[in-house]
Amino acid sequence: MAASQENSSLFPIFVLTIMALPLVPYTLLNFYRAVFRKTKSIHCQCSVCSCSGKYRKSIFKRISNFSTCSNMTLVLLWVIMGVLVYYVKHISQEEQPFEPFKILGLEPGASDPEIKKAYRRLSIQYHPDKNPDPEANKFFVDFISKAYQALTDPTSRENFEKYGHPDGRQGFQMGIALPQFLLNIDGASGGILLLGIVGVCILLPLVMAVIYLSRSSKFTGNYVMHQTLSTYYYFMKPSLAPSKVMDVFVKAAEFMEIPVRRSDTESLQKLFMLVRSELNLDLKNIKQEQAKFWKQHPAIVKTELLIQAQLTHELANLSPALQGDLRCVLELAPRLLDELMKMAVVPRTPQGHGWLRPAIGIVELSQSVIQAVPLSARKGSGGSTEGSAPFLQLPHFSEVILKKIARKKVRTFQDLRDMTLVERAELLTQTAGFTAAEVQDVEVVLEMIPSITVEISCETEGEEGIQEGDIVTMYAWVTLKRGNGLIGALPHAPHFPFHKEENFWLLLADSVSNDLWMSQKVSFMDEATATTTASKAIAEAKEGSGASAKEVKIAVREAIEKVKSGSRLVMGKLQAPAEGNYNLTSYCLCDSWIGCDKKTSLKIKVLKRSRAGTRGGVVAEEGMAAAEGIEEDEEAEEEEGYDDYESEYSDDGEDVPDTKKNGAAVNGVAHRKGSASNSEDSGSDQE
Numbered sequence: 001m002a003a004s005q006e007n008s009s010l011f012p013i014f015v016l017t018i019m020a021l022p023l024v025p026y027t028l029l030n031f032y033r034a035v036f037r038k039t040k041s042i043h044c045q046c047s048v049c050s051c052s053g054k055y056r057k058s059i060f061k062r063i064s065n066f067s068t069c070s071n072m073t074l075v076l077l078w079v080i081m082g083v084l085v086y087y088v089k090h091i092s093q094e095e096q097p098f099e100p101f102k103i104l105g106l107e108p109g110a111s112d113p114e115i116k117k118a119y120r121r122l123s124i125q126y127h128p129d130k131n132p133d134p135e136a137n138k139f140f141v142d143f144i145s146k147a148y149q150a151l152t153d154p155t156s157r158e159n160f161e162k163y164g165h166p167d168g169r170q171g172f173q174m175g176i177a178l179p180q181f182l183l184n185i186d187g188a189s190g191g192i193l194l195l196g197i198v199g200v201c202i203l204l205p206l207v208m209a210v211i212y213l214s215r216s217s218k219f220t221g222n223y224v225m226h227q228t229l230s231t232y233y234y235f236m237k238p239s240l241a242p243s244k245v246m247d248v249f250v251k252a253a254e255f256m257e258i259p260v261r262r263s264d265t266e267s268l269q270k271l272f273m274l275v276r277s278e279l280n281l282d283l284k285n286i287k288q289e290q291a292k293f294w295k296q297h298p299a300i301v302k303t304e305l306l307i308q309a310q311l312t313h314e315l316a317n318l319s320p321a322l323q324g325d326l327r328c329v330l331e332l333a334p335r336l337l338d339e340l341m342k343m344a345v346v347p348r349t350p351q352g353h354g355w356l357r358p359a360i361g362i363v364e365l366s367q368s369v370i371q372a373v374p375l376s377a378r379k380g381s382g383g384s385t386e387g388s389a390p391f392l393q394l395p396h397f398s399e400v401i402l403k404k405i406a407r408k409k410v411r412t413f414q415d416l417r418d419m420t421l422v423e424r425a426e427l428l429t430q431t432a433g434f435t436a437a438e439v440q441d442v443e444v445v446l447e448m449i450p451s452i453t454v455e456i457s458c459e460t461e462g463e464e465g466i467q468e469g470d471i472v473t474m475y476a477w478v479t480l481k482r483g484n485g486l487i488g489a490l491p492h493a494p495h496f497p498f499h500k501e502e503n504f505w506l507l508l509a510d511s512v513s514n515d516l517w518m519s520q521k522v523s524f525m526d527e528a529t530a531t532t533t534a535s536k537a538i539a540e541a542k543e544g545s546g547a548s549a550k551e552v553k554i555a556v557r558e559a560i561e562k563v564k565s566g567s568r569l570v571m572g573k574l575q576a577p578a579e580g581n582y583n584l585t586s587y588c589l590c591d592s593w594i595g596c597d598k599k600t601s602l603k604i605k606v607l608k609r610s611r612a613g614t615r616g617g618v619v620a621e622e623g624m625a626a627a628e629g630i631e632e633d634e635e636a637e638e639e640e641g642y643d644d645y646e647s648e649y650s651d652d653g654e655d656v657p658d659t660k661k662n663g664a665a666v667n668g669v670a671h672r673k674g675s676a677s678n679s680e681d682s683g684s685d686q687e
Contacts, residue, residue: 016084023077028075042547043499044448044492046441048395052494097235100147110153119148154609170633224339224484227253232343236299238514242361243280244377245340246304249365252336256302268305274317275308278374308675311374313495324388331368332496337591345519351577354516354586363505366591372495373594386412390595393492401432413595417446447483452504452588452598454478460576461544467609468579473541475508477562478588480524487566488525494596501525502592506570508602511585518572522588527563534569538572579608615674 043049049227097293101108104118124130126140150156219225235248272279274291281289294301306326318326341362345354368375368389377389390413391397410416410433416424420441428434428442456476460466462608482488491502509515538559542552559569581603588598 003200012084016081016088019077019081021085023074023081027074027078042446042486042488043490044494046395046444046492046494047437048494049562052497054494054497054499061162077481079622089503096619100150102150103143103147105113106430110151115148115151119144136414149629151173193620195221214413215656222339224335225253228336229343231344232340236340236343236355236358238348238355238357240344240355240358240361242357242364245358245361245466246307246375249336249340250300250303250307254332255329256297256299258299258302258328260298260302261321264302264322267317267322268302270317271305271309271314274314275305276313276406278308278312278376307311307333310372310495313370313372327497332497333369334366334500337362337369344505345516349515351515354509354517354519355506356514357507359507359516359519360587360589363589363591363597367594370491370493370496370592372493386595391416393594394445394507395492395494396434397442401611404431404433407431417449422661438684448486448489448492449482449593450502450596451481452478452590452596454506454598454600456508456586456600456602458602458604461541465607466576467607469575470576472572472574472576472604474570474572474665475519475541476506476586477567477571478504478506478522479562479565479567481566488523488527493592500592502590504593505548505587505589505616508572508584509587510582512583517584518574520570520572522568522570524568530568531560531563534563537569537571576606579606581605606657 032051044396072385086460101110104115106114107120110118122144123140126136126144128137129138131137131140217226220229231251232248235251240248243441272290276290279293281293301326306322306329309318310326310330315323315326341359344359344362347354364378365375368378373388373389373392377392378387380387386400388399391402392399405416405427408427410419410427419427424443425439425656428439429436434442452595456474458472458474459465460470462475463470466472482489489502490499493500501523504524506518506522508518509517510517535556538555539552542555547555564568582605584602584604586600586602588600590596
């Protein structure tokens, strides 16, 4: 019986130990992440964002943020551990070792008269003839009588004083850390033990493997369905216009799983009439276009109408069920747009180039969804080539306000940003009729809008020039500046109900041929990773060029300072094409802000590879280089088809910059530095 009790007490100790081994370090790791995690809640402080409630830390939101599956599991496991600790402590108190002196209330080594006196005293208190309480009777029989017998018998007392036990020396004992009912493996207990072994060792791993395989076969590592990727890959075309990107985006398999209810038909038909002008329908055949639109898959129709409702702010007519569906669509939108962008930049041509035109359209769609600005607002109007979209992302701005300030010769977004605080306040108060609080909101958002500078160069490592077939390395320092001094921040997006980090895409492309040579995603939120990447890349580049250890150390220190000041190093490798002069353009596109995109011209001269592999005669005469540039410009003007790959919404009428104004490439190495913060002024950048 004692062995059985000992085994049953070992089982909770065994379970407690097994639970504590992974639980304690995992909990400490979570606390470490919570304390030292870099905050990403640097968001806009304007009144519109504050009233949106997206960043409001109410008690309900804090509880909902804490009550995740992981956190609740962690709390439950700690509660179970607490119960086990209490149970083990309670058992240890009940199973005290047999100590006769302590039971009789005597000091060790007491004499026989003292033992008899103590026994008589306790007998008067606990003897069944004196005390009718059953507990007193049990205590007298199990403890007092046995203790008196152990101390009055000479042999038992000698064994206890010598070995600590009345029966003498005790052998080594081992217990089994299993519950008692599992030790009786006959009958029903044996079946339970067998079922437990089969369930834990066979069925549970099998079920987990089936769930994992079924999910992994349906989703990618970015939690996007494989069917969505194949659909995007199939519908992606090199000439896909930005206005047609929406038609591809809404065909995601995730949107097909959103329920289509009959009760939504009437609301969707009303919504269609409100957003019909945004659907790119042919007005000449409007009836046929409408019928064609409604013949699409109901999920596609519903998704496109909900997105247009987000862009045009037509949310008042949506039912609660449709508003919930819209939240699901908007929650999926950033992840799906990111995958759609990857489908546009994936190499498709024999030279390994992607497509520029659809990539620009995807980024513009992302900007419009985040800022809730209609795609039609990108069309140039009223003397402005960039449209009203950049203005509409500002708080309290509308088309009526834009018409008022246009009378004061403020037609572009850059005109508004270039004004002084006094001039802008006077314009907004006197012309637009803003209050002082509304003017302050506009200033807060303008200080949040980033200004981008790009310094880009292409070169062959260890060589002076670029010859056809060489592996060319692109180095680009992308620098972000804000009026409020922040680097990484969340954009002003009061109409987008979820947190969205701003990301930038750096594209190196030939806008004439629509070839996208290189693409990289840039984020300014993680400074530690950017520091490690930049320092490692600069160190490897300097060591490869034969620099000394001191020079490498200085270059790495400068790179780290650049990263801390708001710069990110973007690197990429490509194979040099055939001999010739190439007029390329680097695009730095933001997926969250409208009007802060940066475009910089870049010229690369590729030399013909000599038979001996030498690189002599790489310095070209300036006149010859200029003449070649002029001839290429004339040839580009004669080409038809991909003549301009700027957005059809934000078309500013710019052509490829004149190479004579930007300088010729020397020794096959091209360098360009962009300093403007919008695409309109970037075409006139100077070296």
